[in-house]
Amino acid sequence: MxxxxxxxxxxxxxxxxxxxxxxxxxxxxxxxxxxxxxxxxxxxxxxxxxxxxxxxxxxxxxxxxxxxxxxSFMSGDSATFVGLDNYGWMFTQPEALLTLRNTLVWVVLVPLLVTSVGLLYAVLVDRTRFEAIAKSLVFLPMAISFVGAGIIWKFVYAYRQSGEDQIGLLNQLVVWLGGEPVQWLQEPPLNTVFLIVVMVWIQAGFATVVLSAAIKGIPQEIVEAARLDGAGPMQMFFRVTLPAIRPAVVVVLVTQSIGTLKLFDIVRTMTGGQFDTSVIAVEMYNNAFRYGETGKGAALAVFLFVLVTPIIIYQIRNLRRAR
Structure with missing residues (x-):
């Protein structure tokens, strides 16, 4: 050319x-x-x-x-002032309330699961022979975009009718065990849980790396003193390890909470927000760019900003205290 x-x-x-x-x-x-x-x-x-x-x-x-x-105070075509009608729609209409409920489920489950899985993995592989390899394997999903991860797991959950060859790993396992294939992504409310699994799979590596670094920062004198006092593995974890790495745990929880509130890619890629799986960011996009309801989309965006702000303020205060 x-x-x-x-x-x-x-x-x-x-x-x-x-x-x-x-x-x-x-x-x-x-x-x-x-x-x-x-x-x-x-x-x-x-x-x-x-x-x-x-x-x-x-x-x-x-x-x-x-x-x-x-x-957010205007009509869908941004031509008429409607006051708080868009916010009223958000807290009264069933589809909007379902979106808020799903977002709440995500915000509660994802940070807890990611932090728990990352902490458990970090404790188990700490100072083991294959620690570096184990951390590399759990961290690998972090290199995949949310869209890419959504496509991968969409194949894992893929469904074909009974009697046909299953291309989805999960349904193939079900068939091998003598069961019938299931439409995993079309069965609410469990389909939301299956989407959450994808997020946990991606973010567990981040939690593992952060918490593992915090565990290695615990002074050995404290660990040895606790062992000399006869502390068992469970006592060591709950009375020594967990209190010592509390700031790192808070960082992981806060980071995951903010990321989960803004979640868009996984839901958009795997279900498009259908089958009762929509969250605030997806519904905001749909209203603003697909349905022509700019006011409702803007109201959801403002509400999302309001939800994220207190978490950010809390994290800033924690950082100042740490300094």
Missing amino acids: DFDFAAEQPKLIQLGLGVVAFLAFVGLMLLVLDRAPMRQKARLHAAILLAPAVLLLSIGLLVPAIRTTLL
């Missing part, structure tokens, strides 16, 4: 002007900083360096957040 220089010339000129403007801006910043009085240099230096980041954050986060909040 030949490159049409004449057609692309205006774009190249614009690109060149953009680069020149950026370099000129950087040069002007350095010049101002160099000639500023010594007492004002530190504050001026911070202000100039922070200004681009603040500007970009305002454009990328603040302005969309304000616009989304305003849209």
